Amino acid sequence: MSESAITITNLTKRFGDIIAVDDLSLEIGWGELFGILGPNGAGKSTAVNILNTLLEPTNGSATVDGHDVVFSPESVREVIGVCPQEPAFYPHLTGRENITLMGDMHLVPKDVLGSRVSSMVEKIGMEDHIDRKAKEYSGGMIRRVSMLMALVNDPKIALLDEPTVAMDPKSRRAVWDYIRELKMQGKAIILTTHYMEEAQELCDRVAIIDEGKLIAIGSPTDLMETHQAKNLEEVFLKLTGKKLREDV
Amino acid sequence: MKKDLKKTHREPAVLFLLIIFPIVLTIIFGFAFGGIGGGGTTSFDVGLLNLDATSPQAEWSMAFIDNLTDSEVFVVHAYEDNTTGQSALLQGNLDAFIVIPEGFGDSIVSYYGSPIDPSSWTNTTIGLYVDSGSMIAVSAVPPLVQQVLMNTVFGSDAMTLNLPIEISSPALVESSTFSQWDFMAPGIFAFASIFLTMIVAQSMTYERDEGLLKRLRTTPVSSADYMVSQTLTYMIIATVQVALVLASSFAIGYRPATGPAGIAFTFVIALAFSLVAVGFGLIAAAISKSAEVSTGVSFAFIMPQMFFGTFMPLGGLTEVIGKFMPSKYLTDAVTTLFLRGAPITTPVIWTNLAIVSILGFLLVGVGIVLFEKFGSR
Numbered sequence: 001m002s003e004s005a006i007t008i009t010n011l012t013k014r015f016g017d018i019i020a021v022d023d024l025s026l027e028i029g030w031g032e033l034f035g036i037l038g039p040n041g042a043g044k045s046t047a048v049n050i051l052n053t054l055l056e057p058t059n060g061s062a063t064v065d066g067h068d069v070v071f072s073p074e075s076v077r078e079v080i081g082v083c084p085q086e087p088a089f090y091p092h093l094t095g096r097e098n099i100t101l102m103g104d105m106h107l108v109p110k111d112v113l114g115s116r117v118s119s120m121v122e123k124i125g126m127e128d129h130i131d132r133k134a135k136e137y138s139g140g141m142i143r144r145v146s147m148l149m150a151l152v153n154d155p156k157i158a159l160l161d162e163p164t165v166a167m168d169p170k171s172r173r174a175v176w177d178y179i180r181e182l183k184m185q186g187k188a189i190i191l192t193t194h195y196m197e198e199a200q201e202l203c204d205r206v207a208i209i210d211e212g213k214l215i216a217i218g219s220p221t222d223l224m225e226t227h228q229a230k231n232l233e234e235v236f237l238k239l240t241g242k243k244l245r246e247d248v
Numbered sequence: 249m250k251k252d253l254k255k256t257h258r259e260p261a262v263l264f265l266l267i268i269f270p271i272v273l274t275i276i277f278g279f280a281f282g283g284i285g286g287g288g289t290t291s292f293d294v295g296l297l298n299l300d301a302t303s304p305q306a307e308w309s310m311a312f313i314d315n316l317t318d319s320e321v322f323v324v325h326a327y328e329d330n331t332t333g334q335s336a337l338l339q340g341n342l343d344a345f346i347v348i349p350e351g352f353g354d355s356i357v358s359y360y361g362s363p364i365d366p367s368s369w370t371n372t373t374i375g376l377y378v379d380s381g382s383m384i385a386v387s388a389v390p391p392l393v394q395q396v397l398m399n400t401v402f403g404s405d406a407m408t409l410n411l412p413i414e415i416s417s418p419a420l421v422e423s424s425t426f427s428q429w430d431f432m433a434p435g436i437f438a439f440a441s442i443f444l445t446m447i448v449a450q451s452m453t454y455e456r457d458e459g460l461l462k463r464l465r466t467t468p469v470s471s472a473d474y475m476v477s478q479t480l481t482y483m484i485i486a487t488v489q490v491a492l493v494l495a496s497s498f499a500i501g502y503r504p505a506t507g508p509a510g511i512a513f514t515f516v517i518a519l520a521f522s523l524v525a526v527g528f529g530l531i532a533a534a535i536s537k538s539a540e541v542s543t544g545v546s547f548a549f550i551m552p553q554m555f556f557g558t559f560m561p562l563g564g565l566t567e568v569i570g571k572f573m574p575s576k577y578l579t580d581a582v583t584t585l586f587l588r589g590a591p592i593t594t595p596v597i598w599t600n601l602a603i604v605s606i607l608g609f610l611l612v613g614v615g616i617v618l619f620e621k622f623g624s625r
Contacts (some may be wrong), residue, residue, distance in 0.1 A: 082466040088459035105467035
């Protein structure tokens, strides 16, 4: 196991003239739950997509469990679990089959997979619905299944991109409990979110990103104290002069 | 692979297109075309072996050959021996093979020596072998040859009279029991698999658009592994299709003129053809912006193969176009086995298999490269 779970050094990603991630540097430790906050288009998902090997950086580097995302993408994929912003699932499969499929893709041994899936489903409160076809699920159920699909390989590092969007409060609480349990197991977790209370509730540290740049980093409490704000929304407002969630 | 198979049997539209449709097609066409039909063609390739070329009455056989050529219905190819000619016929290179027997000229001379006394004639039989894989040849060649023979003996005033010369027609006797369905059945095997192209294109574009491919690309499974798994899935479906088409054909009374080896070969070449269909599907997915668009694009690959490579009558320009359709080589191979009754060792079916296999691997390769480059973003 490497010293840091994730090391990002001067990371830049351009799409033509647009700079999606601008000279970002971060270090995330094992057992740390790290939040990335920012408005739509801030570069959160781009940063996560570089870490999960879907995108290559224009400049800079990133290592995940010591593996370079550009030069050793296969090794990176073995240690990560990715919950994408848009839940991607097979509607004609049941929730259990979707989760099991991802386990197969991660080469989880068959004798472990079945019991692991059942255990995960129980923790997230989906046992009554898990054998229904996914196309019959509500938005919140799909999000929960999508998160289990990301975590079925018991990853050392979880990359969760807006995992609780469109969830009812009860489901969100169940997911929060689950994420806390992952943290207790020593996993490193990156969580991008729009929900300030979620970041404040869960994250050890947060990075606030705007227009691809890192504008603040620290624990939620420290950031609020430093900027004399009641919450992270206000911190963002003071730092950038604009609201974090224009759409909410 | 498992999820694709589940999708196949859980999605009504996919299930219909891949499984139900071939069965329905087989049964409907089987009943609809139970009676022998007609067709049209401008010329027939005819092989000719003249065993009477060195007799003193050789002028009659030469006249018969000239009349065949002058009829402009036949393109005559001379053969030196029976085996080579029969082999060419079996492989579909000829529409018919004619053997002028020894004593052919003597027969005609004996007729003119005593036109009203058949007991004094020297009887001979012209060997006529027709390509039983060609519905048009079976229907048209024997009467045309008969007409040329009459012209040779009687000139332009040909009449229907007794002659000392008969035309044997072993292939015709056998073929006379064929229905139009027998001629169409081989094309159904290609027809059924052709639609895999659309299913692959829709499936790949859907998985791309819904972010499933991206999700899978964050796992240790490589794109190549995934594509191979997809291809294997569709090969399994193609095997099921062949089995269903065969079973439903048998159920309505169709009996191909081949044995277990020929049936096994049909499965093999259908598997090779499924690669072609998957390759076209991947190419269609690569150039389509959405699953809906991929349906239309798929038909650009499906329609020409349907019209020029399955059971549609071919002749002239359409036959030339057909040579560029992979499905035609599958249809040809199955026709050679199922209709001509050629043995499994017949070279042409292995050539067909080689062509389909090479095209299949090539198209899957091109499809994967194009999809990776343009289609998976």
